[in-house]
Amino acid sequence: MSQTDLEIVVDDPTAPEDDSPSVVSSGTIEIIVCLLLLTLAVTLGYDNWRTGASWDATGPEPGYFPFYLSIILGGGSLYGLIVALVAHRKAAETFVTRAQARRVMAVFVPTLLFCLVMQFLGLYVASFLLIAGFMRLVGKIALWKSLLTAFVFTAIMFVTFDIAFDVIMPKGPLEAAFGR
């Protein structure tokens, strides 16, 4: 058999530790989610009832279908809430450990910043900053590699969407300076 059996090894130096303490249990999150869904169901149900959830001369009013769906959603989340509250007394399953939460935040916060920055600097500049910053600060990858990767990827995106496929993206002062 002409087969090279080289091993591929990739390490994850910043991996979350397995013994990290739990931040919050699944049961608690389930209770919160069910409460939020219940609130949503009541709000939407009220809005649909206000719009009109009964019958008029032409047939069902606009709120008719969604009104009954809000009742189903409300019922489902109420049931879920009770189930979660009953199960809550038993041993709690971990929703997220502290180390995991740190890693998730390490992606979520940059993504949030990316969305914010995009409003002012446009998508392409924000992408460059996100990729370069994330690779350097979170991935601890060499600065020149981070900058180069970010530049090449953003450039490919720009050429593909803006030039080849004519898909318009939010742009900022940099693109304006180049007259695009």
Added chain:
Amino acid sequence: MEALGLLLHGFAVLLTWKTLVLMMVGLVLGIFVGVLPGLGGPNGVAILLPLTFTMDPTSAIVMLSCIYWGALFGGAITSILFNIPGEAWSVATTFDGYPMAQQGRAAEALTAAFTSSFVGSLVAVLLITFLAPMISSFALKFGPPEFFAVYLLTFCSFVGLGREAKHKTVISMSLGLLLAGVGMDTVSGNLRMTFGSAELLRGINFLVAVIGLFGISEILLTMEERLALRGHAASISLRVVLGVWKDLPKYWVTLLRSSFIGCWLGITPGGAIAASFMGYNLAKRFAKDPESFGKGRIEGVFAPETAAHASGTSALLPMLALGIPGSGTAAILLGGLMVWGLNPGPLLFVEHKDFVWGLIASMYLGNVVGLVLVLTTVPIFASILRVPFAAVAPMIVVSCAIGAYAIQNAMFDIWLMLGFGIVGYVFKKIGIPLAPFTLALVLGNRAEDAFRLSMIGSGGNLKVFWSNGLVGSITTLAIVLLFWPVIDGLLGRVGLTQRTNATSR
């Protein structure tokens, strides 16, 4: 054999340089997406969908479906070489695939996986070719009550047959249906659930939600895990391929059984995950020496891969024939159809022959090209995993943002995507299934329209859903499926003699 003539026409539509290039691009992107951790079929299709917005519908669907085939192929690579299932439906492939790789038979296992994927899809595509036109021409006679009954059947079978806690499926589904109704009411023109917000006037776009739910949330979930991996590199030589193919006829029972299971579970919303496990378990049960499974037996690769691919492909059958997707990915493709200005449903076969048969032809061609492509390029794709996730993650975020923005050119959609990312992350962690939500969001408006039109027709009498034999039996079946766990329990207790009583409730 009208279907054959139309299929040949489909190939004629397809055989242009432009389409073939798009096909290759789609396959490569798909395999890429399938190999990368934290991305898979539905995510890949959702993120890459915006690329197709400016294409004509046929090129667009060819490229997208090729991304899907590619992702299906790609999932097997990581399962076998790294013991990391790229997709939930490749979990069963790791049982025997990884032991084979450890024994130095990686090339053999990969060939087996790709070949059986090909066989599974082929059986499913044959089924689509001959069955879909028949179903759609039958469905042309459907009126609003029949359509609503079929939608009801889809929703009810998710609740009744799904593995998740029932109330969680109900929550997921009703939330999807509700959010689908936000914005302008299509029948009366009134505004609903917008709370005076101008941004919500357009409604909640299905694709934006999907990109958030599957793309962003998947990145968050992937980051939680240890991303270190260790695996085998393999290249496949022609001799190994021919060796595996020569033995193929010996396993025809396994292949056929798995194809059948896959097709059945793909059309009903059982899905590829259930199909792959069932295929594996049945192969094991029927084997003369079941204890040799799990130790690197080639049949243990054939069985789940064939079933998963047959299921993934046949999920497109109800989407094409009735406009009802059989899986999450099919739902996203359906969302794509609407963006390209096509109206999914049985009329598709009449009004857009080029499109439908082009798509079906592309399933044949895409699988052949895909098979050759993966067999020759495995070493390259396996080494993609060397790219650190810290470089991949922000690129995926950027692709998601481009996708979400491009749909309606709205900054609000970026925030919506981020919101759905959080929702998807939390839902997945507490076990609320996302597939019913996706399905409900894409079908919501059509289900509501069908319901209201039938109600207007009957003057508000719910009996319209039992007004003739056809609609009556679909509605009854839907209700039976909804309460299936209860009925099943009763049957077990009362005994089989009273089956007729229980099902006629």
